[in-house]
Amino acid sequence: MTEKLQRTAIAPKNPLLNASRAGNLPHVPGIRIGDYIFLSGMVPVDPATGERSHGPIAEQVRITLANMRHMLESAGSSLERVVRVHVVLADISHMAEMDRVYREFFPTDPPARTAWSMQLRFGNGCEIECVALAG
Amino acid sequence: MSARREIIAAPAGAPDPSQRGSPPASPAVRACDFIFVSGLTAVDLQTGERVSGTTASETRVILGNLKQLLEAAGSSLDRVVKVNVLIHSMLEAPNMNEVYARFFPDPPPARTVCGARLPVGVKVIIECTALA
Amino acid sequence: MREIIAAPFPGLDLRQHYGHHQSPAVRAGGLIFCSGMLPVDPHTGERHHGTLTSEAHVVLGNLKLLLESAGSSLDRLVQVHALIYDSIEYDVLNRVYRQYVAHGPPARTVWTAQIEAGFKIALDAIAAA
Numbered sequence: 001m002t003e004k005l006q007r008t009a010i011a012p013k014n015p016l017l018n019a020s021r022a023g024n025l026p027h028v029p030g031i032r033i034g035d036y037i038f039l040s041g042m043v044p045v046d047p048a049t050g051e052r053s054h055g056p057i058a059e060q061v062r063i064t065l066a067n068m069r070h071m072l073e074s075a076g077s078s079l080e081r082v083v084r085v086h087v088v089l090a091d092i093s094h095m096a097e098m099d100r101v102y103r104e105f106f107p108t109d110p111p112a113r114t115a116w117s118m119q120l121r122f123g124n125g126c127e128i129e130c131v132a133l134a135g
Numbered sequence: 136m137s138a139r140r141e142i143i144a145a146p147a148g149a150p151d152p153s154q155r156g157s158p159p160a161s162p163a164v165r166a167c168d169f170i171f172v173s174g175l176t177a178v179d180l181q182t183g184e185r186v187s188g189t190t191a192s193e194t195r196v197i198l199g200n201l202k203q204l205l206e207a208a209g210s211s212l213d214r215v216v217k218v219n220v221l222i223h224s225m226l227e228a229p230n231m232n233e234v235y236a237r238f239f240p241d242p243p244p245a246r247t248v249c250g251a252r253l254p255v256g257v258k259v260i261i262e263c264t265a266l267a
Numbered sequence: 268m269r270e271i272i273a274a275p276f277p278g279l280d281l282r283q284h285y286g287h288h289q290s291p292a293v294r295a296g297g298l299i300f301c302s303g304m305l306p307v308d309p310h311t312g313e314r315h316h317g318t319l320t321s322e323a324h325v326v327l328g329n330l331k332l333l334l335e336s337a338g339s340s341l342d343r344l345v346q347v348h349a350l351i352y353d354s355i356e357y358d359v360l361n362r363v364y365r366q367y368v369a370h371g372p373p374a375r376t377v378w379t380a381q382i383e384a385g386f387k388i389a390l391d392a393i394a395a396a
Contacts, residue, residue, distance in 0.1 A: 005297040005395045007345055009371065020372075026365035027375035031345045033395055034297050035138050035167040038346040041376030083140050083164045084171040084264075088378070092252050103159045109142045113160035114174025114262045116221055117252035119379040121354045129376045131346075133138050133166050168296035216269050216293040217300035219391070225381045229286075236288040242271040243282075246289035247303030247391040249350055250381025266269055266295050 007033040010075035016050035017067050019043070029071060032134050037077050041088070041129040042068050043120075052122060057094040060125040061101040068128060069105070076135030082111040084131045090124065092117035098126065140166035143208045146180055146200075157183075162204055165267050170210055174221070174262040175201060176254075190227035190258040191234045197261045198238040205265055214266040215244040221260040225250040231259060269295040275336030276309040279329060284312035291333055294396050299339050301392045303350065304330045305383070319356045319387040323363040326390050331367070339394045344373035348391040354379045360388065 009028040012018055020027050020040065030039040044060040045067060046053040053063050069079050089098060095115060103110075111130070120127055143163035163172040177186040177193035180203065186196050202212050218239075222231060228248055236243075244263070253260060272292035274280035281287040281302070292301040306315045306322035309332055315325045331341050351360055357377065365372070373392075382389045 007343065007371075007373075007395050026361055026368050026372045027347075028372055029374070031374045033345050038374045038393070040346075040374040081140060083166045083169075084173075085160075086376070092254060095254060099159055106159055110159045110161050111140075112162070112164045112171040112173040112262070113158070114219070114221070114260060115158070115160075116174070116254075116260060119354050121357055121377075121379075127376065129374075131171065133140055214269065216295045217393075218289075225383055228383060232286065232288055239288060242290050243288050244269075244290065245293045245300045245302040246287070247348070247350075247389070248287075248383065249303070249378065249389070251378075264300065 005034045007031050010037060012071045013074040014047055014070060017045060017047055017070060019045065022050060030075060032075060035134055037075055037132045037134050039068065039071060039130050041127040042071065043124040043127050054123055054125065057097050057125045058101050061098050064126055064128050065102065065105040068130060072132055077132045079105055081133040082130045083133060085111050085113045086129045087113065087115040088120065088127045089117045090120040094125065138167050140164050143170065146203050146207050163208060165208060168267055170208055170265045170267050172201065172204065172263045172265065174260040176257050176260055185256065187256050190222060191230040193258045194231045194234040197259065198235065201261065201263065202238065210265045210267060212238060213240050215263050216266060218244055218246045218261060218263040220246065220248040221251045221253060222248065223250065223253050223258050227258065269293050272299065272337045275332050278307055278309040278312035279333060292337060294337060297396050298345065299334065299337055299394045299396050301330065301333060303389045303391045305389050306386055314384055316386065319351065319359045320363055322386060322388045323360060326388055327363065327367040330390055330392060334394050339396055341367050342370050343395040344368065344392055345395055346374045346393045349375060349377045350380045350382055350389040350391065351377060352382055352387045356387065
């Protein structure tokens, strides 16, 4: 019988990016299991203050993806090891702007992605989650 | 040595992310046991043009393309483990399901369907995870 | 190879009851991929519309039954997409949800989405086998 995989929670080195802990929420920033890391959805949070950062959508996407990079690197992975991304936008018309910034973070051989729009909480313009190969 | 991921390129003729105007997403990525497929919309693989239709007809185009993509990657529709379907309206779910049932042989993969706001003119987006 | 996990109770066979072309869950690569779980009675398949609270209890109870029948458990959840019909119910969702994942919750993203049959909540989950 094959051994059961063990899951471990991951956390960002920057505690201000630990939304689970900060909000006493019933989730963890991410779970490592076998070859993969599954991240919780991330929203635009200023890494210097832990406060929501609600500027133009380009800025929100940039901050969110930079935070995602930090999260992955804290867990020994990286943006280059991302296999799938889900991008949710509050406003579907922001897709082109989001793409423009997104390309900065995934310039070549980008991961698989699905992008769409839904109602988001707290005025967030985007929420981004991903699955990556563990380090 | 840490595991590697491999980009699955689009079948010949299909849009690729390095092309101007294409979304920055690889059609699929193989990593360890799985192939992670991007959310697909209905496009003509020869021309790369969006194909607008009903939810049912777009589902048919998407799943036909998915079949080609998976087979080109050495997998197949019967190796899909999980599908996520985003529809512009849940009223269309039965129409999507009827077409969907013709593509996935028994027993079908796990699936989640929900309604969401999709790009203008897009009726349905389908993403999936398959065994490599 | 992938292994289809059958519904542990007849009500969780949504294909039989509602014609949804899906299996309840699939095991592959050490993970269990679950179909979106709905607030249906696990024995009869009857829809249990209610408040977000009541529907969440049904969904999480069903997920527990499904995972345990497959040799897993809620403690082995890896990632959840919690679909709710309106983000205003976020706190209500959390109040119920945390009761079920008290021992080490998984990663989670909350999606505000249109769910079938006007349900207020559905859960999409991946667990360790």
